[in-house]
Amino acid sequence: MKIKRLAKVSSTNEVARDEKPGTIIVAREQARGKGRFGRVWESGKGGLWMSLVVVPSRPVQEYTMLAALAVRGALGSGFSVKWPNDVLYKGKKVCGILSEAVFSGNKPEKVIVGIGVNVNNVISSSLNAVSLRQIRKKEVPVDVAMQHILGAFTALLELSSEQLLERYKEQCSTLGKDIRAATLSGDVVGKAVDITPEGELVVQTTRGKKVLQEGDVSIL
Numbered sequence: 001m002k003i004k005r006l007a008k009v010s011s012t013n014e015v016a017r018d019e020k021p022g023t024i025i026v027a028r029e030q031a032r033g034k035g036r037f038g039r040v041w042e043s044g045k046g047g048l049w050m051s052l053v054v055v056p057s058r059p060v061q062e063y064t065m066l067a068a069l070a071v072r073g074a075l076g077s078g079f080s081v082k083w084p085n086d087v088l089y090k091g092k093k094v095c096g097i098l099s100e101a102v103f104s105g106n107k108p109e110k111v112i113v114g115i116g117v118n119v120n121n122v123i124s125s126s127l128n129a130v131s132l133r134q135i136r137k138k139e140v141p142v143d144v145a146m147q148h149i150l151g152a153f154t155a156l157l158e159l160s161s162e163q164l165l166e167r168y169k170e171q172c173s174t175l176g177k178d179i180r181a182a183t184l185s186g187d188v189v190g191k192a193v194d195i196t197p198e199g200e201l202v203v204q205t206t207r208g209k210k211v212l213q214e215g216d217v218s219i220l
């Protein structure tokens with residue numbers, strides 16, 4: 001893949017919309033880094049803010065799973081995947097992923113896989129977040145983190161959808177836990193029991209199973 005390095009952008013996911021599959025946009029800083037549902041993603045200097053433009057050969061949610069597994073794999077033990085799009089260290093968010101499909105008419109033209117990792121950047125104390133520098137107690141080279149993640153991502157692209165789902169389920173720390181999921185249509189409380197092939201979370205509640213397409217999960 002061709003890497004384009006930029007200084008300051010609005011959001012690497014936005015810049016990536018104009019790029020061809022096979023391109024990676026990486027920026028030192030984002031003025032309007034974004035999360036899901038238009039949330040603000042803090043993206044000061046020293047973090048890894050990148051977007052991979054890929055051919056849409058899989059459903060978009062599979063790229064989020066792939067990216068989460070790649071980051072977890074690259075960072076090593078102690079890190080865990082939280083459904084649907086986070087990598088955590090001791091319950092604190094070190095990475096968030098935002099995958100977006102770009103359509104030409106009703107045909108997906110490309111998928112943009114946005115990966116944000118707190119490496120050496122300063123994070124607001126109001127966030128339940130942590131950086132690699134805080135964890136390792138020293139500066140971590142952003143480029144090295146990026147190369148490890150890209151290597152892991154490329155290797156995972158070899159997995160079939162079934163293998164990817166199995167791997168994701170093995171690594172997903174949300175599964176098997178009693179949770180509360182804040183969804184767009186209200187809170188769901190129960191035990192996280194499965195992930196569907198579509199990447200949805202299955203929650204066993206006192207009133208039967210609920211299948212969630214999105215949500216912010218807290219462990220009870």
Ligand code: BT5
Binds near residue numbers: 014035051129
């Ligand atoms: C995400 O959304 O976690 C997706 C974040 C994706 C960021 C990357 S950076 C490269 C690319 N370009 C972009 O513009 N975006 C992608 P979500 O699950 O909705 O979580 C957002 C929430 O995480 C916010 O509402 C905050 O509570 C919290 N947050 C914001 N900045 C953070 C940070 N740097 N570290 C940890 N948590 C943060």
